[in-house]
Amino acid sequence: MRNLMGIFMPLITLTTDFGTSSPYVAAMKGVILSICPHAQLVDLGHDLPPQDVVHAAYFLADAIPYFPERTIHVCVVDPGVGTDRALLLAEARRQFVLAPDNGVLTFVLEKLDRSASIRTLTESKFWRCDRSNTFHGRDILAPVAGHLALDTPAEMFGPTTAEWKRIDEPRPAIQDRCVEGSIVLVDGFGNLISNITATMLPKPPIRIQMGDHANVPFVDTYAEALPGTLVALIGSEGRLEIALVDGNAAAFVRAGVGSALVVAGA
């Protein structure tokens, strides 16, 4: 993040479930830029399903690893705002992630660094003086992101902790050359993305069952099947997904997060 003249322009990304018809994202941006006016703000997404921590956890895991060192990520999917849940600052592979302690860091830290340093935000001198009970994204996480971008050392914001919440992710059951998993994410195209990774698959996968569809063909790319065909393939993050060629699989199969997906080998 140094440009050609050696000037540092810190990157701060924002991920929320606020939508953009309400002024919440805007207020957070104002708070950050008031502290660090030369920060480069990058929107990752603000249309995450409201208060869906598991979706947000997958989102971060599929996005953050692509960013450069020193990026500061702020995630506000925070159904527990106003409770005594902590707010965390994680440092993993030289990136920072600020988020509530509700499990949203589970998958990204599994990918980046299982021994990441996690701190609890306790130093209120970096927070907004005038704090609400309902919007810690604006009043605590945004100003901490701004101060981090000004190179305040991470240890100034609070002590490390070994206790932080993990999501108890449903793992696929594997036995007798059969894998039983489930859909964990539905993307904007209606693709049904499962928790079955490429390495878990029996080789060759003989029979793939998704809902009433008992024998979904396994393909390498969408292009191998005709429009309107339901197919199974390995998606861009290495997980088995069900897609409808040129269509919306979620609507076609009437399936969603939690639906079962079964793969049998020979």
Next chain:
Amino acid sequence: MRNLMGIFMPLITLTTDFGTSSPYVAAMKGVILSICPHAQLVDLGHDLPPQDVVHAAYFLADAIPYFPERTIHVCVVDPGVGTDRALLLAEARRQFVLAPDNGVLTFVLEKLDRSASIRTLTESKFWRCDRSNTFHGRDILAPVAGHLALDTPAEMFGPTTAEWKRIDEPRPAIQDRCVEGSIVLVDGFGNLISNITATMLPKPPIRIQMGDHANVPFVDTYAEALPGTLVALIGSEGRLEIALVDGNAAAFVRAGVGSALVVAGA
């Protein structure tokens, strides 16, 4: 907005009701960056309800005060485009706001500075030469924002005016320790935000009525009530709001902008 080397990177924010499936926001960004390529564009929101000036006025009031001095805000919610309504440049607490003269500045200027300097845009030499009748955001406001970012003094764009449109906001009626207000904003979570501020509330608020719900409990934070409970609390901008814990109050109560909210004291 000077970075560590003293280089000025002007901030320009954009707020519209265009959505982002249409190319209108994109065209405005192109116009601004063609005039001031080093501007830092910040999206505040493009999914505001179409042509809803009151919503946009609340949005700006809840967002702009958090931004640093010298920020330039462009708001295009402009049902009157093509009429003889003026276009305005307001300067308040050292920030700039460009918007149509339709009342959208009412609440933000009440918050920032009631004696803000307001100018009418008249100097067409700063506008696009080739102007449409339907898109003054692209043809007038965007180029003026670009020139402001290049440090053209505000007085170059047109004369000050004392005549500009205010929204005739419904104010809560307060009498006999009873406050009758109404919902003025519904956020992306379905929270019903009223025009009753914390200072207007009888202390203690004995009875809060929202639609058929005659006795909504008043809480400090969502966490004080069980999931599925309708609660009243002071939101992040200091206004009374009705929320459904872990749910969508607007859908649950079947209420929206204009619905009555009544608070009685002892």
Next chain:
Amino acid sequence: MRNLMGIFMPLITLTTDFGTSSPYVAAMKGVILSICPHAQLVDLGHDLPPQDVVHAAYFLADAIPYFPERTIHVCVVDPGVGTDRALLLAEARRQFVLAPDNGVLTFVLEKLDRSASIRTLTESKFWRCDRSNTFHGRDILAPVAGHLALDTPAEMFGPTTAEWKRIDEPRPAIQDRCVEGSIVLVDGFGNLISNITATMLPKPPIRIQMGDHANVPFVDTYAEALPGTLVALIGSEGRLEIALVDGNAAAFVRAGVGSALVVAGA
């Protein structure tokens, strides 16, 4: 894109049909910024209708011409991902556009430069090493954009080609002072935008027919008619459009892309 100190901050715009509930846009941004951390990312729109190449082609044509020289545009509306369709780098009027070879460049190149230089991306050393079959936006287009922003010359990415896909756009039929066109785009307000340009119109246009509405009045601006009136006017890109004053014409007329629009002269 040089700022006041002569520092170059390259502009990269992103246009996709990914929505922002999924992490795909975020992943592309991470890839670009990992290669060129000082790039200025500008979102043009991520809510384009899924896999609708024609819509995307109009979007680019109405947005890109407003941007400054040296801007790099990345468009990922790519129903053919995983087939043998090529990926293209177009250079037109000193801007760059990266997109799949599916016709999405048709209209923007007609506007900018019919003799633009078009290259096929073949040099995989600029791509991500670990490539998926389903996300070439992240694995090929994003890294190529990053390297272009670092001033890698265009010829390094692949050879020029004269063969690239054009959309076979329906052109209006003009005869006997009568123009028969069709709706090609519906914007976020429900305005029905046609392929009939101002120059094609009979003068004066005597009779405009849209669906069951046999005589839509032709106006200069929305303000000439009362709220609730269906009107025809020349929109901001010079095309005839049908609008409902203070309302949604698409819903009112029950029309959409492909609907006929007929204009008769005297």
